[in-house]
Amino acid sequence: MASPTLSKTAPLRATASRRSHRTKVNRTFYWMVLPALVLFVVLHTVPTVTGMFFSLTNYAGYGEWSFVGLENYINLFQDDRVLSSYGFTFLFAVTTTIVVNVLSLFVAVLLNSKIKFQTAFRGIFFIPNVLSVLIVGYVFNYLLSNNLPLIGQALGIDWLSTSILANPDLAWLGIVGVTSWQSIAFSVIIYLAGLQTVPGELYEAASIDGASPWRQFRSITFPMISGFFTINMVLALKGFLQAFDQIVALTGGGPGTSTESVAMVIYRGGFQGGEYGYQMANSVVYLVVIVVLSLLQMRTLQRKEADF
Amino acid sequence: MSAVTSTPKAAAAPQSPAPASRRRKRRLDGANWPLTALVAVLSMTILIPLYFTVVTALKSPDQLGGTGFELPTSVHLENFSTAWTLTNFPNALLISSIVTVAAVVLTIATNSMVAYAIARNMHRPFFKGLYYFFIAALFVPFPIIMLPVTKETALLGLDNPVGLFLLYAVYGLSFNVFVYTAFIKSIPGELEEAAIMDGASVWTTFRKVIFPLLTPMNATVGILTCLWAWNDFLLPLVILSNPDTRTLPLVQYVFQSQFNTDYATAFASYLMALAPLLLVYLFAQRWVISGVMRGSIK
Numbered sequence: 001m002a003s004p005t006l007s008k009t010a011p012l013r014a015t016a017s018r019r020s021h022r023t024k025v026n027r028t029f030y031w032m033v034l035p036a037l038v039l040f041v042v043l044h045t046v047p048t049v050t051g052m053f054f055s056l057t058n059y060a061g062y063g064e065w066s067f068v069g070l071e072n073y074i075n076l077f078q079d080d081r082v083l084s085s086y087g088f089t090f091l092f093a094v095t096t097t098i099v100v101n102v103l104s105l106f107v108a109v110l111l112n113s114k115i116k117f118q119t120a121f122r123g124i125f126f127i128p129n130v131l132s133v134l135i136v137g138y139v140f141n142y143l144l145s146n147n148l149p150l151i152g153q154a155l156g157i158d159w160l161s162t163s164i165l166a167n168p169d170l171a172w173l174g175i176v177g178v179t180s181w182q183s184i185a186f187s188v189i190i191y192l193a194g195l196q197t198v199p200g201e202l203y204e205a206a207s208i209d210g211a212s213p214w215r216q217f218r219s220i221t222f223p224m225i226s227g228f229f230t231i232n233m234v235l236a237l238k239g240f241l242q243a244f245d246q247i248v249a250l251t252g253g254g255p256g257t258s259t260e261s262v263a264m265v266i267y268r269g270g271f272q273g274g275e276y277g278y279q280m281a282n283s284v285v286y287l288v289v290i291v292v293l294s295l296l297q298m299r300t301l302q303r304k305e306a307d308f
Numbered sequence: 309m310s311a312v313t314s315t316p317k318a319a320a321a322p323q324s325p326a327p328a329s330r331r332r333k334r335r336l337d338g339a340n341w342p343l344t345a346l347v348a349v350l351s352m353t354i355l356i357p358l359y360f361t362v363v364t365a366l367k368s369p370d371q372l373g374g375t376g377f378e379l380p381t382s383v384h385l386e387n388f389s390t391a392w393t394l395t396n397f398p399n400a401l402l403i404s405s406i407v408t409v410a411a412v413v414l415t416i417a418t419n420s421m422v423a424y425a426i427a428r429n430m431h432r433p434f435f436k437g438l439y440y441f442f443i444a445a446l447f448v449p450f451p452i453i454m455l456p457v458t459k460e461t462a463l464l465g466l467d468n469p470v471g472l473f474l475l476y477a478v479y480g481l482s483f484n485v486f487v488y489t490a491f492i493k494s495i496p497g498e499l500e501e502a503a504i505m506d507g508a509s510v511w512t513t514f515r516k517v518i519f520p521l522l523t524p525m526n527a528t529v530g531i532l533t534c535l536w537a538w539n540d541f542l543l544p545l546v547i548l549s550n551p552d553t554r555t556l557p558l559v560q561y562v563f564q565s566q567f568n569t570d571y572a573t574a575f576a577s578y579l580m581a582l583a584p585l586l587l588v589y590l591f592a593q594r595w596v597i598s599g600v601m602r603g604s605i606k
Binding site: 127 | 309339340364375421426438448478481509560564573575580596597
């Protein structure tokens with residue numbers, strides 16, 4: 001590929017030997033990626049494509065199947081359980097993304113300021129990230145259903161005096177809270193990494209000019225770390241749209257089906273309900289939703305980024 | 309040494325307009341105590357639930373009433389031995405450890421190599437295409453493909469711990485190729501050219517020259533893979549067919565559905581499942597955090 005330019009500079013003989021050398025090099029590079037590529041295609045691409053194929057069938061996960069065209073897709077949009085799972089998942093994912101990013105940005109700025117025991121505190125705030133989401137969910141499940149109501153009763157707060165996880169209107173907030181508790185850890189670390197890229201002189205200059213801390217945050221810190229803000233927002237939203245573990249542990253999708261996420265509906269319908277084909281159609285729609293949302297988010301956020 | 313040399317300066321300083329600059333310096337060097345207090349209060353939100361988990365695991369069932377935050381009146385370590393036998397803890401610990409270690413080793417060994425080949429050939433359409441092919445898969449979360457993947461792994465005989473760690477190494481490619489390539493691009497090509505001149509093959513160059521230089525990125529990828537493989541729940545839930553090969557999170561799930569009223573034992577079991585990684589983290593804390601930070605900057 002690069003040989004035309006080479007032949008201009010190097011003598012002919014050298015070109016020939018170098019060219020043969022190059023092809024040999026190439027072959028090793030191909031061998032380096034080939035096994036991984038094959039495995040990736042077999043274990044990721046093939047399932048994606050066969051899944052899309054079966055979304056056009058009435059396959060139950062076993063036995064006979066036949067083509068049904070777009071019937072699964074049409075039915076999806078009339079299925080209350082599926083629609084409400086999308087509603088819950090969006091509400092949960094958007095709320096949690098905002099809560100997590102606001103709080104973790106706040107915590108990161110605090111941790112980056114001149115506090116004592118900085119390393120120790122940083123270490124504490126990262127702990128939730130090394131814990132299993134499922135187990136954290138079980139612990140909080142117990143806390144929220146047994147201990148929090150007692151506190152609510154003692155304080156005479158009506159909505160807190162019973163388990164919020166058993167309340168169809170409030171259960172989602174419990175899931176938002178527990179997910180935030182755990183996810184803030186990772187976002188804080190990314191924001192801290194961002195904050196460390198901001199040169200200290202900027203703040204010195206700003207404080208000489210008499211800028212208030214809030215003004216410094218708005219005009220210096222935030223624009224400088226906007227790239228990290230984008231990463232965090234995109235990763236958080238994408239992660240929360242896939243919520244499964246914490247919901248299994250906290251509510252099991254209940255009360256009723258009020259906190260069933262899309263991933264949960266796919267799992268239950270596909271593995272337990274004999275709805276393989278139907279839930280694959282659901283997966284395809286879900287994929288499109290995630291791709292569209294991520295791209296939209298990246299475009300709008302990147303436009304706001306200071307030349308990053 | 310340094311103390312001796314700095315004393316005359318310090319002694320000389322207070323003579324001229326130093327007081328003002330000195331005061332400013334003290335403000336810059338000293339810690340901000342009100343903020344420290346605020347951070348300490350905030351860190352309680354992390355520590356209190358952990359404290360709650362520990363004390364609950366130590367109580368007998370009849371001590372569980374009250375607010376739940378009281379210290380146990382008598383310590384009940386038998387919760388741990390009950391949980392140990394009920395969940396067959398040693399077996400789950402072994403499976404989780406094997407899967408995690410194998411996933412980390414396999415991921416670092418293979419993903420770095422793939423990324424190296426891609427990073428050094430980005431000008432070739434095949435490798436560029438491959439790069440975007442892997443990145444595109446970042447948009448395809450696991451729940452979307454879990455039904456067909458489960459069928460396929462059962463068909464290929466991969467519905468076991470071996471299949472599980474293989475899947476972690478393969479699914480990690482998307483993200484890891486992304487971070488490795490960014491890092492490899494920052495390594496100057498001269499090093500490899502020198503090695504090739506000396507007659508080293510591409511393979512040897514990668515192993516002897518590039519791979520050692522990747523150590524910081526290997527640490528980052530290793531940490532993230534370790535956290536993922538150890539704590540993951542959905543992938544083992546759908547892949548593993550044999551109850552004897554359940555990982556730690558999966559065991560908690562099964563335990564929870566079978567003995568959901570015995571909270572003290574359940575909490576002892578949770579604590580045992582959380583402890584190994586938590587202990588590793590306590591000792592390697594600085595290293596883990598800097599590793600994760602490195603991943604986000606690249």
